[in-house]
Amino acid sequence: MSPGPPGTRPDTGLTHTARRIIHLNYGFQLLFNLLWWMPVFYAYQKTAGLSDSQIFGIQSIYYVAFCLFEIPTGLIADRIGARNCLRAGAVVMTAANLAPVLSASYTGFLVHFLAIALGRSLTSGAASAYLYDGLRAEKCDAHYLKAEGTARALGLAAKVVCWPLVGPLMTVAHAAPYVLSAASAAGSLACAVALPRLAGEGDGAGRAADGGRRGGAFLRDAGSALRCVASSRWLALVMVQGVALFTLSRICQVNLFQPILLDHGVGEASHGTVLAAMTVAEAVGSARPQWLSRRLPPVAWVSILSLVLAATLAAMTLGGPWAVIALLCLFAAATGFAYPVQRKLVNDAVPPDAPRATLLSVESIVDRAVCALAAVAVGAYVSAGHLDALLLHSALATAVLLGVFQLLVRGGAVRRDRPGAGIPAPGAEVRDAGDAVPLTGGRKQRHDT
Numbered sequence: 001m002s003p004g005p006p007g008t009r010p011d012t013g014l015t016h017t018a019r020r021i022i023h024l025n026y027g028f029q030l031l032f033n034l035l036w037w038m039p040v041f042y043a044y045q046k047t048a049g050l051s052d053s054q055i056f057g058i059q060s061i062y063y064v065a066f067c068l069f070e071i072p073t074g075l076i077a078d079r080i081g082a083r084n085c086l087r088a089g090a091v092v093m094t095a096a097n098l099a100p101v102l103s104a105s106y107t108g109f110l111v112h113f114l115a116i117a118l119g120r121s122l123t124s125g126a127a128s129a130y131l132y133d134g135l136r137a138e139k140c141d142a143h144y145l146k147a148e149g150t151a152r153a154l155g156l157a158a159k160v161v162c163w164p165l166v167g168p169l170m171t172v173a174h175a176a177p178y179v180l181s182a183a184s185a186a187g188s189l190a191c192a193v194a195l196p197r198l199a200g201e202g203d204g205a206g207r208a209a210d211g212g213r214r215g216g217a218f219l220r221d222a223g224s225a226l227r228c229v230a231s232s233r234w235l236a237l238v239m240v241q242g243v244a245l246f247t248l249s250r251i252c253q254v255n256l257f258q259p260i261l262l263d264h265g266v267g268e269a270s271h272g273t274v275l276a277a278m279t280v281a282e283a284v285g286s287a288r289p290q291w292l293s294r295r296l297p298p299v300a301w302v303s304i305l306s307l308v309l310a311a312t313l314a315a316m317t318l319g320g321p322w323a324v325i326a327l328l329c330l331f332a333a334a335t336g337f338a339y340p341v342q343r344k345l346v347n348d349a350v351p352p353d354a355p356r357a358t359l360l361s362v363e364s365i366v367d368r369a370v371c372a373l374a375a376v377a378v379g380a381y382v383s384a385g386h387l388d389a390l391l392l393h394s395a396l397a398t399a400v401l402l403g404v405f406q407l408l409v410r411g412g413a414v415r416r417d418r419p420g421a422g423i424p425a426p427g428a429e430v431r432d433a434g435d436a437v438p439l440t441g442g443r444k445q446r447h448d449t
Contacts, residue, residue: 017196018140022147024191025131029151030158032090032123032188037097037177039163039275040170044177048104056379058106062113063372069121070365082126082133083195089122090189097182101175119185124364132347134198144347145289149340153287156336160279228351228359235349239363241302241405242342244398246367247374248309249335251394253278256378256387257328260316263387264324274325278332285336298341299409303402305338310398317388 014022037044045055076085096115100108128148135141162180169176229236252260261274292301312331316324350359381390 014140014143015138018135018138018143020196021131021134021138022143024195025127025147026151026154028086028090028188028191028195029127030155030188031184031191032093032127033155034158034162034181034184035097036162036166036169036180036184037100038159040166040177044100045109048100048109050106050109054106058110058113060372060375061110062117063368063375065114065117066121067365067368067372069118070362070368076122082130083192083197085122085126086130086192086195087189089119089126090185090192092122093119093185094182094189097178097185100178101182104175121364128343128347130195130198134196137198145340145344148343149286149289152336152339153283156279156283156286160276160283163276163279226362229362232349232351235346237405237408238299238345238349239366241299241306241402242346242363243367243370244401245302245306245309245335245338245342247371248306248313248394248398249331249339250371251374251378252309252313252328252331253335256382256390259382259387260324260328260391264316264319264321266321266325274328277325278328281329282332282336285333285338286340287336289337289340292337292341298345302338302342302345303406305334305341306398306402308334309338310395313391314395317391 042055080088092115096112096119099112099115102108103111131147131151132141132144135144135147166177169180173179229239257275261270266274296304309331312327312334316327319327346363378390381387
């Protein structure tokens with residue numbers, strides 16, 4: 001193995017700048033996504049006087065707003081640069097978490113969730129794009145998959161540590177979860193400010209010179225992204241595969257988590273412990289995607305793991321309380337393994353000169369739109385008392401979708417634009433795209449809470 005570029009450490013193969021990028025990305029991802037209020041937001045809003053219809057109405061608006069915000073924020077990221085987008089998102093998230101403190105009312109919570117949708121839209125594509133481009137500029141892109149997975153694992157571990165503290169802290173200061181979330185977001189802003197400027201990054205200045213300041217530049221980027229998807233069947237199909245993964249994980253871990261436990265006799269007092277156990281399982285999977293065998297390509301692993309998720313949901317209709325808890329933890333672990341691999345798949349499929357943030361905004365919009373439709377169906381099933389039917393139908397729909405996907409891939413109907421042979425081993429080298437070795441690069445993808 002070659003010693004690597006000048007300035008690299010022989011033990012890691014990372015340059016000083018690459019290590020700085022990775023560590024600051026860890027800090028940003030951990031602090032930006034550390035929402036202390038997550039375990040208590042429903043009860044908090046009920047205490048503030050909101051009705052169930054108001055609470056779930058705000059959630060519906062949040063989904064729609066996220067989809068709408070993805071369109072301009074992806075375009076903005078390609079204009080002003082990923083680093084500036086991260087800073088803007090952190091500022092918005094800090095303000096968003098303070099909104100319920102200033103006004104614990106329907107309006108305050110509505111503003112809170114709308115601002116969170118905007119903040120997440122600004123950062124969800126830019127964070128991974130910056131990490132990928134930064135490591136690639138330092139010729140350290142072999143470390144991208146591990147860095148992406150570790151960042152997610154650290155964020156999940158922080159939630160396991162912090163969420164049990166929310167109850168005691170609220171007895172001291174009722175608004176503590178939102179104040180601490182704002183403080184965490186402010187910490188993520190400090191990390192974003194400290195990120196180094198990438199080689200060739202003009203923070204949008206160069207683009208402004210060729211018309212970036214004109215509204216037409218945004219339309220050109222949007223058109224370029226759509227043409228890219230239309231011209232690459234492989235990219236489009238990989239995105240569709242990600243939809244199944246994202247929708248299943250989101251619906252189960254957010255919308256169905258409590259109904260499933262309650263339906264199997266697990267009381268609310270135990271939900272926090274179960275959520276912590278699931279988070280640990282997901283963190284382990286996210287930190288160790290290398291455990292997956294390299295005998296199968298990443299695209300096959302994502303399909304297999306998505307089928308595991310579907311089978312787990314179906315099995316929950318048969319088990320008792322302890323079996324359901326174990327299945328939820330298995331579900332979370334499979335999700336943890338799948339996310340970094342899916343990120344790599346989509347990132348590798350994006351052409352190098354494409355408007356990446358804009359293009360991946362399109363992918364995120366599809367994810368959120370399908371999730372919003374699924375949430376409507378979930379509400380109808382649960383309100384009618386058909387939770388088991390929902391789990392079985394979700395599993396069946398996933399199996400059919402992934403079956404069609406594999407037929408298209410294996411039947412030769414879709415040509416892979418860039419070959420990727422499998423899950424990389426730690427420290428694996430990366431050669432040219434045409435070499436028959438595991439690819440360890442990636443660009444970015446956005447799967448967040």
